[in-house]
Amino acid sequence: EALEIIKNAKIPFVVAGTKSDIAGVNSESLKGQLEKEGVFFEGRGGDVPFISVSAKTGNGIQELMDMLILVSDVAELKGDPKNDIEAVVIESGKDKMGHTATVVVRNGSIKVGETIFAEDVEAKVRALFDDKGTSVREILPGNPAKIIGFSEVPTVGASITEKPHRPEEVESKVRGIFDLRRLKDDEIPVIIKADNAGSLEAIIASLPPKIVVVGSGVGEITSSDIIDAKTGNAYVLSFESKIPADILKLAEVEKVKVERFQIIYELIQKLEEILKKGTVQIKGHAEVLASFPFNNKKVAGCKVLDGRISKGDALVLQRSGKEIGKTKAASIRKQKSEVSSVGPSEEFGVILDPQLDFQIGDMLLSVAK
Template identity: 45%
Template structure:
């Protein structure tokens, strides 16, 4: 067995907008940050760079938005080293604290990168003090955690950060056997319209080659294609290399280990349902599609139990999605997915609405809005109240109630009830509504007379309520 030093796998963690992708952008000298929808990284991307000394480092960029907490957790567990990004003008925020919990749980060594130090609003010493309050004791402040001040605009601290990563990697003595059994970790999956199922992974041991027989948690295949992070075809991937793998018919779980051994390896994956739910509960339901398994998991995790998911899957919309939407009265909601012309035509014919998003928090906001609208429509709404202030005899031993509007309005067509001291005496129906002895359809202010049936035993002081009963249908494809 020939053990060789392998490149470290480095996860970059931190709060949204604290400059993680911009930092990696500066290291890689590309424009990834500008290409991300909404300026937020929305899937785990793995890539490799070299230091001035020619040492390779593999980076995993994990999203900072709250919806992606599972992806941040997974990134922390997959990494050998982590960079905890904290903005100099903001300090530790919710996702910073979550990332710290993940790092501590996984016992992952980390370096703090204090970003945006070039800004006039930067308060580096204040941020260091706040980090101490979170239990992060820096060098020179009673601890051994290294903090490096960096700027993605000027390049300050970038070389120092890379040097510290290399030094930490040497101390960890990361080894692998390129000639040994294959071991790789799935960092993302997607269904590409042209290439089919695509699995992004980082090789940790062995050498992944075209033709290699690999498997993961019951899913086995022969490697039919390999591509590096720039999309160029390669014949093999060595330990530490990020690579896209073609050949899987069924997408493995994100976080699963790919191996050439048939014995199962543990994984850090989180399972999620990709089949229709058999039990339909009350509430708002959607059919959810996403471009990658990681994004799908993140959205499902953020929606939680508030929204029912009739079906969740990876890839573009297909005929079965439209059919299920029509039969379950659930809207199609997609993240970075599309509907072809034939699918859109089918949806139009079936009266199915398709909602597509490129920014996850816009998707979450709309679903939350629809859920609220449904709850409101399914709740009874009182639209008017009036108090009985007089009673007048009418024909055949019946009476007319003299009332005064308290709030809202009363119409002839309203569903009405008579209330006494918060107790409902019964529902009634208006037969006649008059103001100033004139028959009217609606009263919005002042006094009026109402003749109703059945003739409940009302008395002065009772309240007349007009209400709208709850609706039973879901707001989806209308």
């Protein structure tokens, strides 16, 4: 996709082959793969430069920088500090200093005290930091900077200008917690939080089919995320964002699955494992021991074999291992008292909605997506 954008825009570019310090990494093999995508290198019938680099050893980094300068000079890519601001957000997030964005200035300049806009997100520039983390008063064309002062976290890829402007409308992959009713039986809802917008965007773009994002954001997992997850039986996944102790405790009480990751690949791998296991999780089993009438309805007298059965749970009625129907625990009573849930070895009565034609010896399974 990135190559198509570059080629369609006719933008000059350089290919950097990473991990050159690792034995077995073959730059010729990489070139061959890219040539199949229409990228032709210098010395092989094309004009695209290729530089092997290693972030670990520093090998090739200076050569890459020199080549970028050369390519920009040949293409006459120049910026004028006196022109209107043209910059792009390459990273964004939230830290102790507030909402931040790392940008690269293409044209014009950005000064401390100015008001700028990342599309329609306003920023009163309170501080600027260069690529070395040094506080500066102004950033000129061709330079990156971290900007402090945005009213909210801007999106990665947003253009920076002096006036607010609307971004192009794109179809969002995030449906929202209130779209749960539209999920298919084989889809799994998740809420994803990350420490920065770039990581969040990369994760959402890499999700396997059938994984549906019903909530996302930059920052720590909050109590609202846990309540939303409980409402929709969603998983809550954190990438590098911290999970406060009180939130972990709330998740445990509400029986919401929360997990933290530091590598995107491991997060995606976890979701693939969930898909392989299936969308349904069994929360508890109960055996039907008796049947008796109550207000023109049948009550199933049951005993919990394992797990828990709670009021409002989705239930599956089985007979000899075969599914008879799906229903819901509309009311649970223990002796004469209404209770919210029952655990192992407890006997109880349950009113099913809708009513099913159960028999003594049938099994009720409490299930959740």
